[in-house]
Amino acid sequence: xxxxxxxxxxxxxxxxxxxxxxxxxxxxxxxxxxxxxxxxxxxxxxxxxxxxxxxxxxxxxxxxxxxxxxxxxxxxxxxxxxxxxxxxxxxxxxxxxxxxxxxxxxxxxxxxxxxxxxxxxxxxxxxxxxxxxxxxxxxxxxxxxxxxxxxxxxxxxxxxxxxxxxxxxxxxxxxxxxxxxxxxxxxxxxxxxxxxx
Amino acid sequence: xxxxxxxxxxxxxxxxxxxxxxxxxxxxxxxxxxxxxxxxxxxxxxxxxxxxxxxxxxxxxxxxxxxxxxxxxxxxxxxxxxxxxxxxxxxxxxxxxxxxxxxxxxxxxxxxxxxxxxxxxxxxxxxxxxxxxxxxxxxxxxxxxxxxxxxxxxxxxxxxxxxxxxxxxxxxxxxxxxxxxxxxxxxxxxxxxxxxxxxxxxxxxxxxxxxxxxxxxxxxxxxxxxxxxxxxxxxxxxxxxxxxxxxxxxxxxxx
Numbered sequence: 423x424x425x426x427x428x429x430x431x432x433x434x435x436x437x438x439x440x441x442x443x444x445x446x447x448x449x450x451x452x453x454x455x456x457x458x459x460x461x462x463x464x465x466x467x468x469x470x471x472x473x474x475x476x477x478x479x480x481x482x483x484x485x486x487x488x489x490x491x492x493x494x495x496x497x498x499x500x501x502x503x504x505x506x507x508x509x510x511x512x513x514x515x516x517x518x519x520x521x522x523x524x525x526x527x528x529x530x531x532x533x534x535x536x537x538x539x540x541x542x543x544x545x546x547x548x549x550x551x552x553x554x555x556x557x558x559x560x561x562x563x564x565x566x567x568x569x570x571x572x573x574x575x576x577x578x579x580x581x582x583x584x585x586x587x588x589x590x591x592x593x594x595x596x597x598x599x600x601x602x603x604x605x606x607x608x609x610x611x612x613x614x615x616x617x618x619x
Numbered sequence: 620x621x622x623x624x625x626x627x628x629x630x631x632x633x634x635x636x637x638x639x640x641x642x643x644x645x646x647x648x649x650x651x652x653x654x655x656x657x658x659x660x661x662x663x664x665x666x667x668x669x670x671x672x673x674x675x676x677x678x679x680x681x682x683x684x685x686x687x688x689x690x691x692x693x694x695x696x697x698x699x700x701x702x703x704x705x706x707x708x709x710x711x712x713x714x715x716x717x718x719x720x721x722x723x724x725x726x727x728x729x730x731x732x733x734x735x736x737x738x739x740x741x742x743x744x745x746x747x748x749x750x751x752x753x754x755x756x757x758x759x760x761x762x763x764x765x766x767x768x769x770x771x772x773x774x775x776x777x778x779x780x781x782x783x784x785x786x787x788x789x790x791x792x793x794x795x796x797x798x799x800x801x802x803x804x805x806x807x808x809x810x811x812x813x814x815x816x817x818x819x820x821x822x823x824x825x826x827x828x829x830x831x832x833x834x835x836x837x838x839x840x841x842x843x844x845x846x847x848x849x850x851x852x853x854x855x856x857x858x859x860x861x862x863x864x865x866x867x868x869x870x871x872x873x874x
Contacts (some may be wrong), residue, residue, distance in 0.1 A: 445797065447654040448651060453732045538729045539735070547723075591810075592809050592812075597805075603797075603802045604798075
């Protein structure tokens with residue numbers, strides 16, 4: 423029961439309370455670019471969650487290998503990258519050969535697979551010495567955080583696009599930066615931090 | 620398969636790739652290290668140098684060997700090359716300056732998956748010569764670096780009251796939050812947009828350097844991408860106000 427509670431707690435924490443995209447800006451560029459394609463939200467979210475889960479869990483087992491404990495963090499990181507690229511390559515080949523995925527899908531699969539959010543997870547897991555269940559929940563939580571970011575940014579983009587009262591020089595990218603900043607502030611407020619002012 | 624590309628001038632690349640289509644301010648590419656790690660000028664400079672080094676390596680390698688490789692295989696090469704260069708640089712610098720790595724934390728390693736590398740390699744380096752790729756990498760790196768340096772300098776100045784000298788207690792730790800960095804980026808982007816609209820309006824329609832990525836990947840700025848609507852010189856109201864008075868009397872007479 424404690425395990426399940428811990429699992430859920432970390433998943434909720436990673437996705438909402440300490441949303442990895444807004445509080446630490448992991449994968450924020452990819453979220454902004456993919457937020458323009460609302461039709462592909464489901465596949466995008468699924469891909470990011472799958473890659474996060476895959477790398478988080480695989481890295482957990484890699485960390486248990488005694489050889490890697492002796493090596494420094496740099497070599498460990500190289501191994502994470504190698505695992506991720508192999509996983510991505512495997513997924514891309516499967517999607518292309520078996521499901522005849524088109525070029526657009528493969529492009530977005532690249533963005534979902536190789537981004538700062540996914541690569542940060544094994545490093546966080548290593549630094550925080552997460553257990554297997556925690557690593558799984560972290561992977562799922564990261565996927566949920568990315569999905570939440572996609573939805574929030576997409577909604578904001580629509581409002582920014584429609585708003586006629588935004589001054590000319592603040593339209594588009596500047597307004598989106600400010601909107602993302604406000605989202606970041608809003609989500610970080612859930613953690614209970616104060617602004618030191 | 621031979622690829623013929625016109626020679627990219629350094630000035631053109633710097634002006635268009637680094638300034639007009641700045642990867643951070645116009646397209647929100649690879650902002651994670653700027654937002655989280657550029658908390659001081661020193662950190663910002665280090666991030667910029669590392670990223671430029673990675674960009675040059677990846678773009679030149681792509682231009683030399685990966686032109687005819689499948690896209691998803693190329694992506695793996697970019698990631699591995701970036702990771703190797705980051706690790707090599709980190710080990711080298713940690714030998715020379717033992718305290719160096721502490722300042723950047725994991726964000727140095729996250730440069731491996733920086734979107735700017737992938738986008739520049741995919742949209743430019745794999746279609747052009749090695750020379751052009753290196754010029755483009757330097758221009759993009761400088762464009763990225765200037766933004767990072769401004770953000771780092773502003774944050775350090777507010778937080779410590781100094782530039783390139785982080786000593787003493789932090790006065791406003793909120794400055795290190797992503798919220799503050801995104802606000803700075805928002806205002807920098809607005810200033811950039813104002814300058815482009817005011818002084819270089821024709822550059823927005825230029826499509827030589829602005830290849831597919833700039834149009835499809837970048838956020839569509841409604842004010843910029845939309846064709847200027849021809850406004851009538853007089854609106855109906857203004858016509859009413861200047862209509863000669865005698866016309867009214869003529870109408871009355873006709874009635």
